[in-house]
Amino acid sequence: xxxxLVFDIETIPDVQGLRSVFGHPESMxxxxxxxxxxxxxxxxxxxxxxxxxxxxxxxxxxxxxxxxGFKVRSLGGxxxxxxxxxxxxxxxxxxxxxxxxSWNGGGFDLPVLHYRALVHGLTASRYWEMGNEDRDFxxxxxxxxxxxxxxDLMDLLAxxxxxxxxxxxxxxxxxxxxxxxxxxxxQVWTLFQxxxxxxxxxxxxxxxxxxxxxxxRFLLMRGELTRAAYDSEIELVRSxxxxxxxxxxKEYLAAWPxxxxxx
Numbered sequence: 365x366x367x368x369l370v371f372d373i374e375t376i377p378d379v380q381g382l383r384s385v386f387g388h389p390e391s392m393x394x395x396x397x398x399x400x401x402x403x404x405x406x407x408x409x410x411x412x413x414x415x416x417x418x419x420x421x422x423x424x425x426x427x428x429x430x431x432x433g434f435k436v437r438s439l440g441g442x443x444x445x446x447x448x449x450x451x452x453x454x455x456x457x458x459x460x461x462x463x464x465x466s467w468n469g470g471g472f473d474l475p476v477l478h479y480r481a482l483v484h485g486l487t488a489s490r491y492w493e494m495g496n497e498d499r500d501f502x503x504x505x506x507x508x509x510x511x512x513x514x515x516d517l518m519d520l521l522a523x524x525x526x527x528x529x530x531x532x533x534x535x536x537x538x539x540x541x542x543x544x545x546x547x548x549x550x551q552v553w554t555l556f557q558x559x560x561x562x563x564x565x566x567x568x569x570x571x572x573x574x575x576x577x578x579x580x581r582f583l584l585m586r587g588e589l590t591r592a593a594y595d596s597e598i599e600l601v602r603s604x605x606x607x608x609x610x611x612x613x614k615e616y617l618a619a620w621p622x623x624x625x626x627x
Contacts (some may be wrong), residue, residue: 369462372425372572373473374564375419411440422556424449425568426578434563434604436573438565447484454488464514467532467575536574539581542619566612
């Protein structure tokens, strides 16, 4: 099988970048710089959500599914730099050329990864391949919105119109999956300031598993998985998570009843 890489990122304000772009003095604390950026953005757009290029990546979590099984983990360690996390992500693509799957990855995660790779001077040659070296990538690459080498499930299910976009948490719960468990993206900056990066990584991992489970349901709907194969895949995910001795997976499994699809 072609390896599948489902990914999700969690971000915080790029405080040093904000200082550079807007000329904030070093005497301002990180919290003060971020607060000023949020206030300016809210006044301009009505939302505190910063532009893509002013985000810094705090965590990248992935599900990796290949012939050897199902794995979920966050890239790098708690002490690793942002540059290492981003380079690790693109190294996985360089090594395996996987099928990428995301929820709003085309609208948020990948543009942020692009900007951060550029800022850190990183290399991601396989990811940026568009057919110059490998002709197969001319008609199916990671960059085109309508190619499937990167499948943005949110974008595809909404038929590429933002008016029909659905939140992952809602759709996961509608499908009988756990969805979010007490943490959401709006809390990430606060958690980071409190030194709770481990909790951010745990939250990101549960989101990426939610995405994988919705992807499996999509493959069932599309006819790429039979009902028996789908049931088997769901049980593989359950058993794989059960084997991980971590609090967030115990909570996740406790919130995940057995599926009963009425057909």
